Amino acid sequence: MLKTFLKFSFALVLCYWLFKNGKLDFSLLSQAFHLGYLWIWGVILLVSRLLFCPLRFKILLDTKSKTPVPYLKVFAFDAIGNLFSVILPGAAAGDVVRFFYYKNVSSEVTSGMIAAFLTIDRLIGLMGLMGLAIAVTAFNYTSFIQLSPQLVSLFIINAAVFIFLCIFMFFIFSKWFPKKKIESILAKCLHRWPKALVILTDILNIELGFSNFIKCFILSVLNQTFVVAGFWLLISPFIPESTSFLKVFTILPIGFIGSSLPIAPAGLGVGHVLFDNLFRLIQIDNGASLFNIFFVVNIFVCLLGLIPYLIVRAESHDK
Template sequence: MLRAVKKSHVFLLIKLTLAVILVMVLLNSGQLDFRSILIVFEKLDLFVPALVCLFLGIVISGFRWWLLLRATDNNIPLGTVLNLQLIGSFFSTWLPGAAGGDAVRGVQVFRLLKNGRSTALLSIVADRVFAMIGLISVAVLVSFFLPMAISPDASIYEYVGLIQTLAFVLVGAIILALVGIYSALRFSFIDYLPVKIRHYLHPFGVTLLMYLRAWPTLLICWAVSVLATGIVIIGMVTIASIFSYAANPQVTAIAGIFGNLFSVIPITPGGVGVGESVFSKVCVELAARTAPFATIYFSFRVGMLIVNIPGMIVSLFYSTARHREKADASI
């Protein structure tokens, strides 16, 4: 146990070091300017609506998770799910450690339920998958309008090709998963596996079957994912409009999607430095000019910190309520 804790601390230290290095590189290369971030607080007529969009993205994502929970017969009230979503988003945004938002959501769901815990925990994984599907879907939609908004010298085909590749991989993965599930059920492949492996795979099989039976709900989750991602990107584009050197909205949208995609990769805590680097690179290549574009993405990150303050408040009240329940139960 002690070794595991020490190992997690080492990995966290490495990630923090990489984040600092990436931010320093961005600062030294002129791609990031901390001082110009303060301008967003002078343009509240744009920054406040952007914050509303970012907050709505969190809430809409919570609604998607609620739908996924219901699809597995875990009927947790919508208000409770939204509270847990706010708490999870707060922990993901504010804390650099291993106790991420998904882990916090998982712990709270485990405490709430007596039955169906495994399917409820797997709904968090499904929620992450749909978040990725939403990002790629919005990228595909924006790519149709991209050629009309960029310089003729820009590397458009490279990014359109990458978006198409991501879409094909996504569709291929879904088809492959469906064929695999059908084959496993049709030919009883699971029966040939050792008992221990079957024991671990059983919750996955049950959850997948429940989702397949609730396929209309999955289609709704896809639409909700597109809406959640789209409104967050609108918020990012609104933040970008505050800066005079910002690229066109279409370019900013594509750059924001790629920045968010790469931020998910656990290279640094919260993708700090990674998202900014990718966002800046995409803006430079598609806008065919240089500017401190990473500042825009970092300002978006500041906005996310602000809109997750309600999650901190909910977390405090939620913890207090849990302590009171324990105290009442011990009496």
């Protein structure tokens, strides 16, 4: 409880500091809904991604469950996770809530396997965001390297992590990976941490297959594309005409990765500061205010998860 209070306090202090220094202009939020209708399409994209995003986790579940898990159930649990990810600090908080809902979704899927699926799902989501960032940055590399040497370093780190994850996924899901030998090594190294051992062992035993992995990866890229496009549509009325969509796009994935750290709910404060600095790299001085538009809209979109939460809660009481 104290830890959560401190995180909220830290986030609010950051927001207050931005506001006090004139870097956070709340008036842009009301202006965004009066300057044309692009914001409507932005909201539609952010809502739409919630409909197909659960398909990725359903693919993972169906690899272990002989009876396919109903899409509506996966959608409901995913939406509830999104709800708590904006209430509690960090996107990982939503995964913890999802775990408690998913652990009883099928008698054929153990709690350890659910934790393994959530881990893999998060990694594939990160791969989608990184892959999208690498593709767009490579396409726009000449302009990108002119922004800041620091961004070039981040791009190299991003590419290195993406390649590592690709190799990791390939070996995990390939027939050539010596799973039994690795499990034996892990058992010796992690005998004092049985919960971590169970999750890692279950990850090794996921039989996702190459085709299903590609489907999950494509869904991840599609999800991130909807988020980035939605962000752009919400803030585009305040972006100078000389600043292209591709230039803005190069910094957005970096900002989203940083905002998802378990420091504050939905990137409150931390995301504002991060995007303020990122937008300055492309000569835009109101990055915190621009992120605030997306932040507020995303909060309301994720709060739609309250509907399935109340339905699932009512059903559990009826039983």
